[in-house]
Amino acid sequence: MWVMKVGGGCLRNAEAIRQLIPVLRLAYHEAPRLLVVSAIGKTTNKLLQIAEAAGRADLGQAQSIYELLRSEHVQIVEELLPEGLAQQLIRYLDEKYWKPLWQRIQALSQLSEEISIATDGILVYGELISSEIVRAYLEAQGITLAWIDARRLIVTDGYYPEPSVIFSASQANVDAQLMPLFRTYKLVLTQGYIASDLRRRSVTLGREGSDYSAALFSNMLNAQGMIAWKDVGRLYSADPNLYSGAQPLKELSYSQAAEMTYYGAQILHPRTLKPLREKRIPLYVRPYFDPTAEGTLIAEKWVEPLPPIRTQRRELILIEMESIYLSRLSMGDVLREMENEGIEPYFIQGGVRTMAFAVKASLEAVERWRTTIPEGWIVQVRQPVTLHTILYPDDSFSLPNGEAIYYQRLPDRIHWIAYEG
Ligand code: ASP
Ligand code: MG
16 A cells, blocks of 8 residues: 655646656556645645635635636646536536635635634635546546545544644544545545544644645555655755755655754655654655656665755744843743743753743744743844754854854754844
8 A cells, every 4th residue: 555645736737737647657556545635736825815815804805816716726627628527527616615615705704613613614625626626637537546535534633723633533534434445446536634623624734734644644554655746856955946055865764854844844744754653654755747766765764874954944933031130940941831832942042141942933922921931031032033954064064154143053963043034
């Protein structure tokens, strides 16, 4: 069994969707396969804009984005399928998805539900519609497959915006509903990113969450391996758009990859690696548009030496604290209060009189946390800042000139904080 994930960037237009055929022909053609797809291109961003407009009761704005999004999908279907099939699919999508979606948008503008669950109720349409288009296209190409709604499989606690998956319930659904499909079909198609809560309402797994979905399915199906087909195709030692010297990485361990994503490498959703590692399932990141080319293998093996790896984590909040009369405060207490507010520190530097943190949080959470700091400490909050990291630095590294507000050198890594701009 293989699980394959194809992201939204790989499905951005009709021509890109056609690439599914060589990809499917090439990779583990003889084995049972689960194909997990994302929403087409930037659909999720647009659905989010629609939800935000509806949330402000700006139905006019919501409607114009909705219509644009629908017509982009119609155009893709018309380019992808012969006339008769295309018109049939367009009618089907209208009835089953676009009309109910419009009703949800209207309901959100009247705030008939909690805003978080109502937003997720809109976001799930991106993956549902893209998977229907992929299904129709593959069938038209003579490929037999089953389609299943991932919301029937993955159950979560419904916490917004990144719910926790309830493993036992999800596993039971996979065993009862997904596994039996493989008795009849060698290829099953489902969606990434979407799931349900315990009340069977639609939720999403957090932005860019399809990798995570595919990893969950790999775990629950005991897959032999997972392939994440990507636009970018492999992991690099730095963002190749920013650094011309970025080197492709052939192989790295789960924890090396986890560290890279933790410190901001955009290639994988940070939660992807845990379900894979738990069952020692290798993850291959491979170039979708060049499927015979080499990608990156992420597995148990610790790979040494890796080249220096540069990452950036953006949009963090810098919190600086200074004690006026050397009043005592333990770093542990400060961190515990942050945890209570859901504030995630990515960088910590502390002395007797000063402490600094770069955190991912909302400003509201930081304001609530601030009230827990005793008198005698001055707290300054500035944003946005970027945390720069170099893992496995070599001697070639010289201090970033001028841009670093804080700098930390540890045996196996270098961090610095800089203002964004
Ligand atoms: N479509 C979702 C997003 O853009 C999930 C994904 O692409 O992984 O966030
Ligand atoms: Mg996407």
